[in-house]
Amino acid sequence: MESDLELEFNTILWRTQSRIRAFIAGMGIAAHEVDDLAQDVYLEVYRNFDKMPADVAPERWIKGIAKNVCLNHIRRSARRGRLHREALAEILANSEGNFESTMDMHSVVDVLGDCVAKLPVDQRQIVKLRYQEDLSSSSIGERINATAESVRMSLYRIRHALKSCVVRTLAAGGET
Template identity: 45%
Template sequence: MDLPAAPEARFSRILDETQGLIRAHIAGMGVPVDEVDDVAQEVYLVFARQPERMPADVEPLRWLRGIARNCSHEYFRRRARQPRSLAAIADLLAAVPAAETDEPETAPRVDRLRTCVERLATPHRDLLA
Protein backbone atom coordinates (compact mmCIF):
# COMPACT_ATOMS: atom_id res chain seq x y z
CA MET A 1 0.00 0.00 0.00
CA ASP A 2 1.50 3.33 -1.06
CA LEU A 3 0.78 5.84 1.66
CA PRO A 4 0.78 9.63 1.45
CA ALA A 5 3.52 11.45 3.35
CA ALA A 6 1.24 13.93 5.15
CA PRO A 7 0.16 12.42 8.50
CA GLU A 8 -3.51 13.40 8.17
CA ALA A 9 -3.79 12.10 4.62
CA ARG A 10 -1.95 8.93 5.62
CA PHE A 11 -4.28 8.31 8.55
CA SER A 12 -7.37 8.98 6.42
CA ARG A 13 -6.22 6.57 3.75
CA ILE A 14 -5.44 3.83 6.28
CA LEU A 15 -8.80 4.39 7.96
CA ASP A 16 -10.68 4.22 4.67
CA GLU A 17 -8.91 1.06 3.56
CA THR A 18 -9.01 -0.86 6.84
CA GLN A 19 -12.05 0.11 8.90
CA GLY A 20 -14.35 -2.61 7.55
CA LEU A 21 -11.73 -5.30 8.06
CA ILE A 22 -10.89 -4.06 11.55
CA ARG A 23 -14.56 -4.03 12.56
CA ALA A 24 -14.94 -7.58 11.25
CA HIS A 25 -11.82 -8.62 13.16
CA ILE A 26 -13.20 -7.12 16.38
CA ALA A 27 -16.58 -8.80 15.88
CA GLY A 28 -14.79 -12.07 15.18
CA MET A 29 -13.12 -11.81 18.57
CA GLY A 30 -16.57 -11.93 20.17
CA VAL A 31 -17.21 -8.26 20.89
CA PRO A 32 -20.99 -7.71 20.68
CA VAL A 33 -22.11 -6.07 17.45
CA ASP A 34 -23.43 -3.01 19.28
CA GLU A 35 -19.99 -2.47 20.87
CA VAL A 36 -17.81 -3.06 17.79
CA ASP A 37 -17.81 0.59 16.70
CA ASP A 38 -16.68 1.75 20.14
CA VAL A 39 -13.80 -0.72 20.19
CA ALA A 40 -12.87 0.18 16.59
CA GLN A 41 -12.84 3.85 17.54
CA GLU A 42 -10.42 3.05 20.34
CA VAL A 43 -8.20 1.17 17.88
CA TYR A 44 -7.92 4.18 15.61
CA LEU A 45 -7.41 6.56 18.53
CA VAL A 46 -4.49 4.45 19.74
CA PHE A 47 -3.05 4.42 16.24
CA ALA A 48 -3.60 8.16 15.67
CA ARG A 49 -1.92 9.09 18.94
CA GLN A 50 1.30 7.24 18.12
CA PRO A 51 1.52 6.42 14.42
CA GLU A 52 5.31 6.39 14.61
CA ARG A 53 5.19 3.20 16.69
CA MET A 54 4.20 1.21 13.60
CA PRO A 55 7.36 -0.27 12.07
CA ALA A 56 7.97 0.81 8.48
CA ASP A 57 8.08 -2.79 7.26
CA VAL A 58 4.69 -3.75 8.75
CA GLU A 59 1.48 -3.36 6.78
CA PRO A 60 -1.00 -1.01 8.50
CA LEU A 61 -3.73 -3.66 8.53
CA ARG A 62 -1.49 -6.08 10.38
CA TRP A 63 -0.53 -3.40 12.91
CA LEU A 64 -4.15 -2.35 13.41
CA ARG A 65 -5.22 -5.96 13.94
CA GLY A 66 -2.74 -6.17 16.80
CA ILE A 67 -4.14 -2.99 18.31
CA ALA A 68 -7.67 -4.34 17.77
CA ARG A 69 -6.76 -7.53 19.60
CA ASN A 70 -5.44 -5.52 22.55
CA CYS A 71 -8.46 -3.20 22.59
CA SER A 72 -10.82 -6.18 22.41
CA HIS A 73 -9.06 -7.84 25.33
CA GLU A 74 -9.36 -4.58 27.28
CA TYR A 75 -13.08 -4.46 26.43
CA PHE A 76 -13.55 -7.93 27.92
CA ARG A 77 -11.48 -7.05 31.01
CA ARG A 78 -13.67 -3.98 31.62
CA ARG A 79 -16.79 -6.03 31.06
CA ALA A 80 -15.62 -8.67 33.55
CA ARG A 81 -15.17 -5.97 36.20
CA GLN A 82 -18.59 -4.43 35.57
CA PRO A 83 -20.71 -6.90 37.58
CA ARG A 84 -18.54 -6.27 40.61
CA SER A 85 -19.28 -2.56 40.27
CA LEU A 86 -22.99 -3.25 40.01
CA ALA A 87 -22.81 -5.52 43.04
CA ALA A 88 -21.11 -2.73 44.98
CA ILE A 89 -24.02 -0.41 44.12
CA ALA A 90 -26.49 -3.03 45.31
CA ASP A 91 -24.56 -3.45 48.57
CA LEU A 92 -24.59 0.29 49.17
CA LEU A 93 -28.28 0.49 48.43
CA ALA A 94 -29.05 -2.40 50.77
CA ALA A 95 -26.99 -0.79 53.53
CA VAL A 96 -29.23 2.29 53.62
CA PRO A 97 -32.54 1.51 55.32
CA ALA A 98 -35.49 3.20 53.62
CA ALA A 99 -36.54 5.32 56.58
CA GLU A 100 -33.16 5.84 58.24
CA THR A 101 -31.03 8.60 56.82
CA ASP A 102 -29.12 11.37 58.51
CA GLU A 103 -30.07 13.94 55.91
CA PRO A 104 -33.70 14.54 54.96
CA GLU A 105 -32.87 15.06 51.28
CA THR A 106 -31.17 11.64 51.08
CA ALA A 107 -34.29 9.54 51.70
CA PRO A 108 -36.06 10.54 48.46
CA ARG A 109 -32.91 9.83 46.45
CA VAL A 110 -32.54 6.39 47.98
CA ASP A 111 -36.22 5.67 47.34
CA ARG A 112 -35.87 6.75 43.69
CA LEU A 113 -32.81 4.57 43.31
CA ARG A 114 -34.68 1.59 44.77
CA THR A 115 -37.54 2.27 42.35
CA CYS A 116 -35.11 2.28 39.44
CA VAL A 117 -33.58 -1.00 40.54
CA GLU A 118 -37.03 -2.55 40.90
CA ARG A 119 -37.87 -1.53 37.32
CA LEU A 120 -34.87 -3.39 35.91
CA ALA A 121 -35.52 -6.57 33.99
CA THR A 122 -34.88 -9.64 36.12
CA PRO A 123 -31.56 -10.58 34.46
CA HIS A 124 -30.23 -7.07 35.03
CA ARG A 125 -31.52 -6.97 38.58
CA ASP A 126 -29.87 -10.35 39.19
CA LEU A 127 -26.52 -8.77 38.33
CA LEU A 128 -26.98 -6.58 41.38
CA ALA A 129 -27.76 -9.49 43.69
Protein backbone atom coordinates (compact mmCIF):
# COMPACT_ATOMS: atom_id res chain seq x y z
CA MET A 1 0.00 0.00 0.00
CA GLU A 2 1.25 3.44 -0.82
CA SER A 3 2.44 5.72 1.92
CA ASP A 4 0.70 8.92 2.84
CA LEU A 5 3.70 10.75 1.51
CA GLU A 6 3.33 9.29 -1.95
CA LEU A 7 -0.29 10.24 -2.01
CA GLU A 8 0.47 13.74 -0.86
CA PHE A 9 3.09 14.09 -3.55
CA ASN A 10 0.64 12.89 -6.17
CA THR A 11 -1.94 15.28 -4.86
CA ILE A 12 0.41 18.22 -5.21
CA LEU A 13 1.46 17.08 -8.66
CA TRP A 14 -2.14 16.85 -9.82
CA ARG A 15 -3.12 20.11 -8.27
CA THR A 16 -0.32 22.18 -9.67
CA GLN A 17 1.03 20.66 -12.86
CA SER A 18 -1.13 22.58 -15.31
CA ARG A 19 -0.41 25.95 -13.79
CA ILE A 20 3.29 25.22 -13.31
CA ARG A 21 3.57 24.35 -17.00
CA ALA A 22 1.81 27.59 -17.90
CA PHE A 23 4.10 29.46 -15.52
CA ILE A 24 7.16 28.00 -17.25
CA ALA A 25 5.76 28.93 -20.66
CA GLY A 26 5.12 32.38 -19.27
CA MET A 27 8.87 32.77 -18.67
CA GLY A 28 9.42 32.63 -22.41
CA ILE A 29 10.57 29.02 -22.54
CA ALA A 30 10.15 27.39 -25.95
CA ALA A 31 6.90 25.48 -26.21
CA HIS A 32 8.63 22.18 -26.92
CA GLU A 33 10.78 22.54 -23.79
CA VAL A 34 8.05 23.44 -21.35
CA ASP A 35 7.03 19.94 -20.36
CA ASP A 36 10.62 18.69 -20.10
CA LEU A 37 11.47 21.51 -17.75
CA ALA A 38 8.28 20.97 -15.79
CA GLN A 39 9.35 17.36 -15.30
CA ASP A 40 12.69 18.61 -14.02
CA VAL A 41 10.83 20.85 -11.64
CA TYR A 42 8.84 17.98 -10.19
CA LEU A 43 11.99 15.90 -9.84
CA GLU A 44 13.40 18.72 -7.77
CA VAL A 45 10.21 18.85 -5.75
CA TYR A 46 10.52 15.13 -5.19
CA ARG A 47 14.15 15.36 -4.12
CA ASN A 48 13.45 18.23 -1.74
CA PHE A 49 10.07 17.20 -0.46
CA ASP A 50 11.25 17.31 3.14
CA LYS A 51 12.40 20.89 2.70
CA MET A 52 9.05 22.25 1.66
CA PRO A 53 8.28 25.05 4.12
CA ALA A 54 5.18 24.61 6.19
CA ASP A 55 4.22 28.25 6.02
CA VAL A 56 4.30 28.67 2.22
CA ALA A 57 1.69 27.41 -0.20
CA PRO A 58 3.09 24.45 -2.14
CA GLU A 59 2.45 26.10 -5.50
CA ARG A 60 4.38 29.19 -4.60
CA TRP A 61 7.29 27.07 -3.45
CA ILE A 62 7.18 25.03 -6.66
CA LYS A 63 7.10 28.20 -8.75
CA GLY A 64 10.30 29.26 -7.01
CA ILE A 65 11.88 25.98 -8.02
CA ALA A 66 10.50 26.36 -11.54
CA LYS A 67 12.02 29.79 -11.88
CA ASN A 68 15.46 28.51 -10.86
CA VAL A 69 15.23 25.46 -13.07
CA CYS A 70 14.31 27.62 -16.08
CA LEU A 71 17.02 30.18 -15.44
CA ASN A 72 19.61 27.43 -15.05
CA HIS A 73 18.36 25.90 -18.27
CA ILE A 74 18.76 29.18 -20.12
CA ARG A 75 22.21 29.76 -18.63
CA ARG A 76 23.39 26.32 -19.68
CA SER A 77 22.12 26.71 -23.23
CA ALA A 78 24.45 27.89 -25.97
CA ARG A 79 21.74 29.72 -27.78
CA ARG A 80 22.26 33.10 -29.21
CA GLY A 81 20.94 35.87 -27.06
CA ARG A 82 21.37 33.77 -23.92
CA LEU A 83 21.81 36.81 -21.66
CA HIS A 84 18.77 38.52 -23.18
CA ARG A 85 16.71 35.42 -22.69
CA GLU A 86 17.78 35.15 -19.08
CA ALA A 87 16.85 38.76 -18.47
CA LEU A 88 13.55 38.27 -20.25
CA ALA A 89 12.76 35.21 -18.17
CA GLU A 90 13.53 37.16 -14.99
CA ILE A 91 11.21 39.98 -15.99
CA LEU A 92 8.39 37.64 -16.91
CA ALA A 93 8.80 35.47 -13.83
CA ASN A 94 8.57 38.53 -11.62
CA SER A 95 5.50 39.90 -13.42
CA GLU A 96 2.19 38.79 -12.02
CA GLY A 97 -0.91 39.84 -13.85
CA ASN A 98 -4.51 39.54 -12.79
CA PHE A 99 -4.94 36.47 -14.86
CA GLU A 100 -2.30 34.47 -13.06
CA SER A 101 -3.71 35.24 -9.65
CA THR A 102 -7.14 34.35 -10.94
CA MET A 103 -5.78 31.04 -12.07
CA ASP A 104 -4.70 30.30 -8.55
CA MET A 105 -8.16 30.66 -7.22
CA HIS A 106 -10.66 29.45 -9.73
CA SER A 107 -11.53 26.68 -12.05
CA VAL A 108 -10.08 28.51 -15.00
CA VAL A 109 -9.92 25.45 -17.19
CA ASP A 110 -13.62 24.79 -17.15
CA VAL A 111 -14.33 28.42 -17.86
CA LEU A 112 -11.69 28.55 -20.56
CA GLY A 113 -13.32 25.63 -22.31
CA ASP A 114 -16.65 27.42 -22.24
CA CYS A 115 -15.04 30.59 -23.49
CA VAL A 116 -13.47 28.78 -26.47
CA ALA A 117 -16.89 27.36 -27.28
CA LYS A 118 -18.33 30.88 -27.29
CA LEU A 119 -15.87 32.22 -29.84
CA PRO A 120 -17.15 33.04 -33.32
CA VAL A 121 -16.78 30.21 -35.80
CA ASP A 122 -13.88 31.79 -37.67
CA GLN A 123 -11.94 32.35 -34.44
CA ARG A 124 -12.59 28.82 -33.26
CA GLN A 125 -11.28 27.66 -36.63
CA ILE A 126 -8.05 29.56 -36.04
CA VAL A 127 -7.70 28.12 -32.54
CA LYS A 128 -8.18 24.65 -33.96
CA LEU A 129 -5.61 25.16 -36.72
CA ARG A 130 -3.07 26.65 -34.38
CA TYR A 131 -3.38 24.53 -31.28
CA GLN A 132 -4.84 21.28 -32.45
CA GLU A 133 -3.21 20.97 -35.85
CA ASP A 134 -0.09 22.84 -34.77
CA LEU A 135 0.08 25.00 -37.88
CA SER A 136 2.21 28.13 -38.06
CA SER A 137 0.64 31.52 -38.63
CA SER A 138 1.91 31.39 -42.22
CA SER A 139 0.23 28.05 -42.88
CA ILE A 140 -2.96 29.21 -41.23
CA GLY A 141 -2.84 32.34 -43.35
CA GLU A 142 -2.63 30.25 -46.49
CA ARG A 143 -5.66 28.28 -45.38
CA ILE A 144 -7.81 31.29 -44.60
CA ASN A 145 -6.36 33.65 -47.14
CA ALA A 146 -4.68 36.01 -44.70
CA THR A 147 -1.15 37.16 -43.92
CA ALA A 148 0.90 35.59 -41.16
CA GLU A 149 0.93 38.92 -39.36
CA SER A 150 -2.82 39.21 -39.36
CA VAL A 151 -3.12 35.62 -38.11
CA ARG A 152 -0.74 36.40 -35.26
CA MET A 153 -2.81 39.46 -34.45
CA SER A 154 -5.99 37.42 -34.59
CA LEU A 155 -4.48 34.87 -32.24
CA TYR A 156 -3.40 37.64 -29.90
CA ARG A 157 -6.93 39.03 -29.86
CA ILE A 158 -8.40 35.59 -29.39
CA ARG A 159 -6.13 34.90 -26.40
CA HIS A 160 -6.91 38.31 -25.02
CA ALA A 161 -10.62 37.69 -25.48
CA LEU A 162 -10.31 34.31 -23.80
CA LYS A 163 -8.44 35.82 -20.88
CA SER A 164 -11.06 38.56 -20.53
CA CYS A 165 -13.87 36.04 -20.82
CA VAL A 166 -12.35 33.89 -18.10
CA VAL A 167 -11.69 36.78 -15.76
CA ARG A 168 -15.14 38.25 -16.39
CA THR A 169 -16.90 34.96 -15.90
CA LEU A 170 -15.07 34.17 -12.72
CA ALA A 171 -15.55 37.68 -11.37
CA ALA A 172 -19.27 37.18 -11.83
CA GLY A 173 -19.00 34.02 -9.75
CA GLY A 174 -19.68 31.92 -12.78
CA GLU A 175 -19.47 28.20 -12.43
CA THR A 176 -19.24 25.97 -15.39
